[in-house]
Amino acid sequence: MPVYISTRNKDIHVRAHEAVIRGLSQDGGLFVPESIDTVPDPSVLVSDDYRTIAEAVISVFFDDLSRDDIHACVYGAYDAKFDTPEIVPMRRMSDGWLMDLWHGPTSAFKDLALTILPRFMSCAYDLDDCSDTISILTATSGDTGKAALSGFADVPHTAVTVFYPEDGVSEVQKLQMQTAAGNNVCVIAVKGNFDDCQRMVKEAAVSETVRSAAKGVRVSSANSINIGRLVPQIVYYFSSYAKLVRQNAVKAGEPVNFVVPTGNFGDILAGYYARRIGLPVKHLICASNRNNVLSDFLATGTYDIRRPFYTTMSPSMDILVSSNLERLLFEESGHDDALIRDLMRSLSEQGSFTIPENMKNSISSLFKGYWCSEEDCAEEIRSLYEREHLLIDPHTAIALNGMHQHIRSTGDNTPCIVLSTASAFKFPQDVYRCLTGESCSDGFEAMQKLSSLTGEPVPPGLAQLKELPVRFTESISREHGISRIRQRMEEIANG
Numbered sequence: 340m341p342v343y344i345s346t347r348n349k350d351i352h353v354r355a356h357e358a359v360i361r362g363l364s365q366d367g368g369l370f371v372p373e374s375i376d377t378v379p380d381p382s383v384l385v386s387d388d389y390r391t392i393a394e395a396v397i398s399v400f401f402d403d404l405s406r407d408d409i410h411a412c413v414y415g416a417y418d419a420k421f422d423t424p425e426i427v428p429m430r431r432m433s434d435g436w437l438m439d440l441w442h443g444p445t446s447a448f449k450d451l452a453l454t455i456l457p458r459f460m461s462c463a464y465d466l467d468d469c470s471d472t473i474s475i476l477t478a479t480s481g482d483t484g485k486a487a488l489s490g491f492a493d494v495p496h497t498a499v500t501v502f503y504p505e506d507g508v509s510e511v512q513k514l515q516m517q518t519a520a521g522n523n524v525c526v527i528a529v530k531g532n533f534d535d536c537q538r539m540v541k542e543a544a545v546s547e548t549v550r551s552a553a554k555g556v557r558v559s560s561a562n563s564i565n566i567g568r569l570v571p572q573i574v575y576y577f578s579s580y581a582k583l584v585r586q587n588a589v590k591a592g593e594p595v596n597f598v599v600p601t602g603n604f605g606d607i608l609a610g611y612y613a614r615r616i617g618l619p620v621k622h623l624i625c626a627s628n629r630n631n632v633l634s635d636f637l638a639t640g641t642y643d644i645r646r647p648f649y650t651t652m653s654p655s656m657d658i659l660v661s662s663n664l665e666r667l668l669f670e671e672s673g674h675d676d677a678l679i680r681d682l683m684r685s686l687s688e689q690g691s692f693t694i695p696e697n698m699k700n701s702i703s704s705l706f707k708g709y710w711c712s713e714e715d716c717a718e719e720i721r722s723l724y725e726r727e728h729l730l731i732d733p734h735t736a737i738a739l740n741g742m743h744q745h746i747r748s749t750g751d752n753t754p755c756i757v758l759s760t761a762s763a764f765k766f767p768q769d770v771y772r773c774l775t776g777e778s779c780s781d782g783f784e785a786m787q788k789l790s791s792l793t794g795e796p797v798p799p800g801l802a803q804l805k806e807l808p809v810r811f812t813e814s815i816s817r818e819h820g821i822s823r824i825r826q827r828m829e830e831i832a833n834g
């Protein structure tokens with residue numbers, strides 16, 4: 340029976356459902372399973388049904404939910420909301436595969452977790468005999484916001500508040516959030532970057548004044564600091580591997596590489612846990628944009644955020660403080676919570692930390708880091724389309740560039756699966772410019788032009804944004820984050 344412990348104090352023990360409801364541990368640490376079982380019947384992991392694999396994987400981590408509850412969560416989440424019954428289809432490239440994670444309601448991979456997290460939350464709510472309203476605070480670099488708003492809209496006993504960097508998301512991403520439906524949602528722009536938004540959310544989760552701001556309201560998070568976000572992301576590592584095995588592209592048991600466009604380190608960490616429960620993975624390739632703090636860390640063992648912050652055409656990766664790295668450090672240090680406390684203190688006080696040499700070596704034998712300029716990102720989009728008529732978004736292009744750098748620099752011929760994390764139509768102006776050299780000032784016009792050029796349909800959820808009224812235009816300075824969160828707690832308490 341997995342017990343969850345905090346990365347900053349392993350004496351804090353909670354059950355899985357409590358970890359989901361709380362989001363973050365009260366000491367500021369992240370919840371991780373104390374020990375990890377393997378899947379009892381590995382034969383289900385090569386199933387051709389995404390939901391069968393999902394039930395098996397989720398059961399390993401959330402065994403305090405009943406099998407019936409997990410079944411209902413899985414079948415409620417992965418249904419016709421996705422535009423393909425495969426849920427996560429793959430596309431073949433000449434030198435690898437694209438794992439297409441953007442067929443859900445908001446056209447980004449965040450849907451794989453945020454269609455199911457509200458269902459876990461409801462089960463956890465019942466198990467916990469909870470009667471409070473759960474205030475779900477969410478920082479977004481662009482895609483989590485809309486996926487959380489869509490997943491939690493009008494879910495009983497919950498209220499969602501999303502904070503996004505005012506000038507740090509694409510035009511389409513911003514509109515997706517500003518037009519969100521639901522009586523329990525609120526969207527606020529912050530004059531700052533993603534790191535400022537995430538810091539506010541983390542600070543609120545541990546702040547006594549926030550926690551006691553309103554009776555009957557408690558704080559949680561829909562960010563990947565919540566373990567309920569990470570577990571569903573483990574599933575597609577298995578489902579994509581199973582597809583390759585069924586196509587005879589790899590033999591069962593033969594290792595593959597996964598290439599992950601990385602921001603908050605959540606997606607790639609799910610790959611790490613997939614490997615821990617038995618998936619044959621050789622390397623996890625961590626791809627960054629110009630905000631290359633992670634590729635520097637993997638090369639040197641020093642994590643240093645004292646550097647410029649760039650806004651790029653892959654905004655969901657414009658992050659310097661990658662929260663989930665803390666989970667990896669905890670795992671790879673053998674659950675050394677004192678070390679993690681020191682490293683995290685050093686990060687917040689000095690802006691950097693350095694890990695011990697042996698830890699650095701074990702991490703960098705599994706994880707390989709690469710980063711990519713804006714020009715090279717544009718070139719990947721253009722040349723993949725020209726060579727193979729495959730359309731990808733800028734985040735996926737960063738990953739593809741990482742794959743190409745990895746193959747060039749190491750000669751590694753392990754089959755590579757690239758995680759394709761968003762639809763190109765979320766970034767229509769940038770992608771259209773990469774393909775044609777022409778700029779287009781209107782996002783909707785760019786969607787149509789991109790669709791005519793490539794023959795790919797515009798996802799209906801994006802095309803219809805044009806017709807929806809803008810509901811949320813509030814903007815705050817980052818200094819006002821905590822007081823605004825307290826005020827929101829009171830608003831929630833007063834219904």
Ligand SMILES: *Cc1c(COP(=O)(O)O)cnc(C)c1O
Nearest residue numbers: 482602603604605606655760761
């Ligand atoms: C969130 C996001 C990422 C980064 O994922 P992390 O889990 O934060 O590392 C990459 N690409 C897209 C399109 C995203 O929305």
